[in-house]
Amino acid sequence: MSLRVDGKRLLRDLAELAEIGRDPGGGLSRTSFTPADAQARAWYAAKCEEAGLTLELDALGNMVAGLPGRHDEPAVWSGSHLDTVPHGGAFDGALGAVAALECVRRLAESGPQLTRPVRAVVFSDEEGNYNHLLGSTAMRRGFSEEELAAMTGRDGDRLVDALDGWPWARGSRTDTRVDPARLHAFAELHIEQGPTLEQQGIRIGVVTSIIGLSGGLVRFHGRADHAGTTPMDARSDALLAAAQFIGAMPGLARASGPASVITTGRVRVQPGGTNQVPELAEVSLDFRDPSRERVAAMLEAIGRSAQEAAAAHGVRAEWHPDEIVDPVPLDEGMRALIADCAADLGLSSIDIASGAGHDSQNMALLTPTAMIFVPSRDGRSHVPVEYTTDEDVVAGADVLLATLRRLADT
Numbered sequence: 225m226s227l228r229v230d231g232k233r234l235l236r237d238l239a240e241l242a243e244i245g246r247d248p249g250g251g252l253s254r255t256s257f258t259p260a261d262a263q264a265r266a267w268y269a270a271k272c273e274e275a276g277l278t279l280e281l282d283a284l285g286n287m288v289a290g291l292p293g294r295h296d297e298p299a300v301w302s303g304s305h306l307d308t309v310p311h312g313g314a315f316d317g318a319l320g321a322v323a324a325l326e327c328v329r330r331l332a333e334s335g336p337q338l339t340r341p342v343r344a345v346v347f348s349d350e351e352g353n354y355n356h357l358l359g360s361t362a363m364r365r366g367f368s369e370e371e372l373a374a375m376t377g378r379d380g381d382r383l384v385d386a387l388d389g390w391p392w393a394r395g396s397r398t399d400t401r402v403d404p405a406r407l408h409a410f411a412e413l414h415i416e417q418g419p420t421l422e423q424q425g426i427r428i429g430v431v432t433s434i435i436g437l438s439g440g441l442v443r444f445h446g447r448a449d450h451a452g453t454t455p456m457d458a459r460s461d462a463l464l465a466a467a468q469f470i471g472a473m474p475g476l477a478r479a480s481g482p483a484s485v486i487t488t489g490r491v492r493v494q495p496g497g498t499n500q501v502p503e504l505a506e507v508s509l510d511f512r513d514p515s516r517e518r519v520a521a522m523l524e525a526i527g528r529s530a531q532e533a534a535a536a537h538g539v540r541a542e543w544h545p546d547e548i549v550d551p552v553p554l555d556e557g558m559r560a561l562i563a564d565c566a567a568d569l570g571l572s573s574i575d576i577a578s579g580a581g582h583d584s585q586n587m588a589l590l591t592p593t594a595m596i597f598v599p600s601r602d603g604r605s606h607v608p609v610e611y612t613t614d615e616d617v618v619a620g621a622d623v624l625l626a627t628l629r630r631l632a633d634t
């Protein structure tokens with residue numbers, strides 16, 4: 225009989241975590257570096273302490289939990305994120321973070337030490353309130369002071385201000401890179417966030433690759449004027465340029481390729497009065513494709529489209545693209561291992577590509593990496609109705625545990 229997670233404890237933990245950052249109208253708003261995020265981290269730290277685990281922090285709030293000692297040995301890592309999108313669900317990130325913690329706890333309880341240590345990690349700001357995959361990118365390559373100083377959140381607030389006095393950070397902000405020699409492998413459990421597993425009646429997805437993505441901000445600068453006294457043809461309306469630009473994005477995605485997607489999820493308008501011509505319109509961009517070349521081509525095309533829209537409305541446009549997060553194939557040996565562990569547990573599995581971005585795509589550049597998906601009801605995610613059944617939560621965690629154990633002992 226293979227070792228299993230404590231399913232009741234895991235489900236209880238997920239339920240407790242789902243109370244933190246709960247919106248009055250349902251769903252969760254636990255965006256990064258907010259009081260709700262701090263509360264979730266305090267909850268996680270208390271669970272670690274209860275289990276006798278140590279918790280290491282870096283200066284951007286990444287957290288790594290493990291048994292004391294053996295810190296110099298290459299370790300098997302697993303984990304995900306505790307932050308959510310605004311009005312998101314209780315499973316995206318939370319499942320992988322809590323399941324990794326459960327696996328480390330379970331292995332600690334289950335007797336003989338494995339050849340390699342196993343650690344549970346929580347990555348900061350996976351959802352990119354300040355930067356796509358902030359924490360894992362910081363672990364992969366680190367950020368300069370200038371890069372960090374330029375990062376702003378949804379509300380226009382600066383990351384460096386949010387981090388000021390943030391209790392869940394230690395050390396130098398530019399010294400967050402993880403030495404690959406500390407790692408043996410990384411595995412992440414996550415909900416699918418799409419409909420494939422549920423539609424096909426399959427319990428476990430073995431992720432083959434993760435999509436490439438980028439994003440950024442387009443700022444249209446016009447001129448604020450009186451809404452009553454400024455004739456229509458004398459205006460420089462930043463929001464009208466933004467509207468033309470946003471309207472052009474679906475065509476641009478279609479021209480890029482069948483798997484290309486572009487989302488303009490947020491518009492900020494200043495001064496924002498109902499009786500003022502908009503001076504500034506800032507549009508957020510998120511765009512993805514399985515091919516790096518197409519992501520790079522979309523990045524260029526978005527910049528051109530912004531200039532065209534600006535010219536058409538007599539305003540000025542600035543395009544501030546994020547760096548491109550490369551699409552990555554996941555480790556073949558680990559994929560076979562996951563399929564094997566699922567079969568041992570009597571669970572069906574299929575290969576599946578990830579259309580969502582994950583911290584695993586940064587980890588894959590540091591160490592052999594794999595991901596395990598479990599079904600999402602109706603394929604819904606990043607919304608309050610996001611749901612995965614108790615049976616699938618526990619099955620996914622059991623596959624993760626078996627995978628980590630094999631990785632740590634071979």
Ligand SMILES: [Zn+2]
Pocket residue numbers: 305316317350414
């Ligand atoms: Zn996630």
